[in-house]
Amino acid sequence: MKFAIDAMGGDNAPEAIVEGTIRAAQAFPDLQFVLVGDRDKIESLVGNQKQIEILHTTEKIEGTDAPVQAVRRKKQASMVLAVQEVREKRCVAAISAGNTGALMASGLFGVGRIKGIDRPALAPTLPTIHENKGFLFLDVGANAETKPENLLQYALMGSIYAEKVMHRKNPRIGLLNIGEEPGKGNELTKKAYQLLREAPLNFVGNVESRELLQGPADVIIADGFSGNLVLKSIEGTAMSLMQLLKETLGGSLYTKVLTGLMYGKLKSIKTRMDYSMYGGALLFGLAAPVIKVHGAAKSQAVFAAIKQAKILVEEDVVGTIEESLHDKDHAWLNSKA
Amino acid sequence: MKFAIDAMGGDNAPEAIVEGTIRAAQAFPDLQFVLVGDRDKIESLVGNQKQIEILHTTEKIEGTDAPVQAVRRKKQASMVLAVQEVREKRCVAAISAGNTGALMASGLFGVGRIKGIDRPALAPTLPTIHENKGFLFLDVGANAETKPENLLQYALMGSIYAEKVMHRKNPRIGLLNIGEEPGKGNELTKKAYQLLREAPLNFVGNVESRELLQGPADVIIADGFSGNLVLKSIEGTAMSLMQLLKETLGGSLYTKVLTGLMYGKLKSIKTRMDYSMYGGALLFGLAAPVIKVHGAAKSQAVFAAIKQAKILVEEDVVGTIEESLHDKDHAWLNSKA
Numbered sequence: 001m002k003f004a005i006d007a008m009g010g011d012n013a014p015e016a017i018v019e020g021t022i023r024a025a026q027a028f029p030d031l032q033f034v035l036v037g038d039r040d041k042i043e044s045l046v047g048n049q050k051q052i053e054i055l056h057t058t059e060k061i062e063g064t065d066a067p068v069q070a071v072r073r074k075k076q077a078s079m080v081l082a083v084q085e086v087r088e089k090r091c092v093a094a095i096s097a098g099n100t101g102a103l104m105a106s107g108l109f110g111v112g113r114i115k116g117i118d119r120p121a122l123a124p125t126l127p128t129i130h131e132n133k134g135f136l137f138l139d140v141g142a143n144a145e146t147k148p149e150n151l152l153q154y155a156l157m158g159s160i161y162a163e164k165v166m167h168r169k170n171p172r173i174g175l176l177n178i179g180e181e182p183g184k185g186n187e188l189t190k191k192a193y194q195l196l197r198e199a200p201l202n203f204v205g206n207v208e209s210r211e212l213l214q215g216p217a218d219v220i221i222a223d224g225f226s227g228n229l230v231l232k233s234i235e236g237t238a239m240s241l242m243q244l245l246k247e248t249l250g251g252s253l254y255t256k257v258l259t260g261l262m263y264g265k266l267k268s269i270k271t272r273m274d275y276s277m278y279g280g281a282l283l284f285g286l287a288a289p290v291i292k293v294h295g296a297a298k299s300q301a302v303f304a305a306i307k308q309a310k311i312l313v314e315e316d317v318v319g320t321i322e323e324s325l326h327d328k329d330h331a332w333l334n335s336k337a
Numbered sequence: 338m339k340f341a342i343d344a345m346g347g348d349n350a351p352e353a354i355v356e357g358t359i360r361a362a363q364a365f366p367d368l369q370f371v372l373v374g375d376r377d378k379i380e381s382l383v384g385n386q387k388q389i390e391i392l393h394t395t396e397k398i399e400g401t402d403a404p405v406q407a408v409r410r411k412k413q414a415s416m417v418l419a420v421q422e423v424r425e426k427r428c429v430a431a432i433s434a435g436n437t438g439a440l441m442a443s444g445l446f447g448v449g450r451i452k453g454i455d456r457p458a459l460a461p462t463l464p465t466i467h468e469n470k471g472f473l474f475l476d477v478g479a480n481a482e483t484k485p486e487n488l489l490q491y492a493l494m495g496s497i498y499a500e501k502v503m504h505r506k507n508p509r510i511g512l513l514n515i516g517e518e519p520g521k522g523n524e525l526t527k528k529a530y531q532l533l534r535e536a537p538l539n540f541v542g543n544v545e546s547r548e549l550l551q552g553p554a555d556v557i558i559a560d561g562f563s564g565n566l567v568l569k570s571i572e573g574t575a576m577s578l579m580q581l582l583k584e585t586l587g588g589s590l591y592t593k594v595l596t597g598l599m600y601g602k603l604k605s606i607k608t609r610m611d612y613s614m615y616g617g618a619l620l621f622g623l624a625a626p627v628i629k630v631h632g633a634a635k636s637q638a639v640f641a642a643i644k645q646a647k648i649l650v651e652e653d654v655v656g657t658i659e660e661s662l663h664d665k666d667h668a669w670l671n672s673k674a
Binding site for chain 1: 523548550562572573574592595598
């Protein structure tokens with residue numbers, strides 16, 4: 001089983017990417033890796049790791065590049081070549097911490113969509129304040145304009161993923177909305193509510209954003225605009241509160257000492273809320289596994305994403321989604337879409 | 338100057354409402370109040386406060402009532418009568434911690450809209466992690482469906498409020514969006530961006546939800562669906578993190594003692610982030626001041642909302658918005674709408 005890793009994407013490339021890959025190689029001796037990027041910059045980092053080979057290219061896509069144009073113009077970019085390894089069946093999954101939109105475009109041009117899925121969705125797993133209750137959240141920004149049918153497709157894909165990869169039985173599907181009662185929301189969520197209610201899913205109804213970190217569902221469905229706003233609100237609030245805590249408690253030597261004594265406990269909170277423990281965000285709906293790692297990812301997050309990719313491939317999540325879309329139980333989906 | 342207070346709305350009514358009103362009466366000896374509600378339940382709480390009179394009614398609107406129907410059917414509800422006091426000029430502002438939708442409906446039926454404003458917006462002030470940088474956030478849920486022109490109107494109203502009540506010079510107006518660059522977002526925010534850029538406002542461009550608590554603008558504009566999701570995400574994340582902190586640090590006697598020693602500092606963080614210090618949410622666009630207090634409000638929040646209402650009236654914010662909409666400088670607004 002071989003994975004293609006974009007060595008040049010993200011804020012901490014190539015160091016964090018290579019380091020995470022080496023950790024994964026050590027943890028899983030049966031895996032193979034292709035690191036795609038500038039040989040001069042990554043060869044010394046890789047050392048003599050036998051499971052890792054390098055595919056050399058100097059071209060790369062920047063975070064500020066316009067996605068579609070960049071993918072069309074930079075045909076030798078590390079990200080594009082990583083996806084190409086998957087298209088040409090040399091690798092089973094591609095992983096990148098680079099430009100999200102460009103990765104989506106590389107995926108759409110490179111491996112295409114699952115038949116029956118109109119739009120892929122970006123789906124990270126978020127932590128909750130109580131352990132082992134993290135939830136899958138999609139879409140967090142692959143599509144700014146969304147139809148009710150897209151939300152239904154997200155729900156189906158999410159349900160399969162939650163069952164196969166997160167090991168949740170009969171996964172609870174919640175619809176992100178501005179009120180819990182049926183009939184609340186905008187036109188999109190009102191229509192999606194009806195579709196989800198009629199679908200053979202464990203639909204638990206509307207979920208308000210205030211409840212998310214308490215773990216009210218295994219999968220939360222949202223349009224990409226709303227999902228992106230909420231994801232970044234959670235991140236920003238957590239970050240700002242931690243900053244405030246640090247500034248306030250770090251003010252005097254007295255509180256500094258007290259805080260120091262609680263270091264282990266405070267650290268455990270930070271770890272619990274740390275996204276990097278939860279792997280990357282799958283681009284749901286692409287015809288092969290393509291995983292986006294957070295742009296600020298360190299080696300731990302790269303390692304977690306590779307581990308996640310391994311399960312995705314072993315459980316054949318993409319294949320299962322594709323089959324489910326076309327088996328008789330899901331004829332309802334195609335009749336709606 | 339007399340204020341109408343719905344004594345029966347919110348989770349802590351009537352105790353917290355009456356208590357907050359008494360505090361305001363003591364702080365501002367020139368103010369008068371009408372507490373609207375069940376005399377049997379509030380008279381003993383009021384005591385012999387000379388600035389407070391009671392308007393008796395036993396009918397009230399519940400949090401679970403459907404807004405428009407409730408306002409139409411319950412013509413003697415405490416909230417409806419409070420707004421009626423304003424319509425009939427006996428009071429200068431109405432304040433309620435009850436059902437938000439019903440308060441909006443009471444306002445629309447009771448005092449109507451400012452001419453030129455198509456849809457009122459619900460606008461709380463949110464704290465930021467650094468002092469004195471709170472920002473006005475609108476709309477947080479008055480309207481689930483919004484047009485670009487509505488967002489432009491929110492911006493104009495918010496700008497006037499930020500200048501007159503928050504004392505910000507040349508207030509910075511930001512548009513909530515999923516990317517900072519122009520051209521990011523959905524159809525609504527793309528169009529709104531163009532309108533805002535051309536308007537005679539200090540428009541600072543798109544603002545991502547991750548930045549909000551850092552205080553990137555004095556006024557943040559959003560459609561009511563997105564605004565509601567983001568507001569509740571911030572509230573929920575802060576609440577969940579505080580809960581996690583408490584659970585983790587309260588675990589052993591050792592950390593309990595250490596936490597106790599830092600009580601003052603931790604309390605100051607809670608106070609800084611406490612919405613109740615920032616007053617209520619004005620229903621922007623109604624033809625007279627109607628203020629919504631958080632449903633979970635305690636007496637401090639009621640007091641803050643009354644103080645805010647006092648400034649609103651003294652600065653004639655509603656009148657200023659109305660004039661601004663029709664003076665020659667804002668002819669551009671009417672030509673767009």
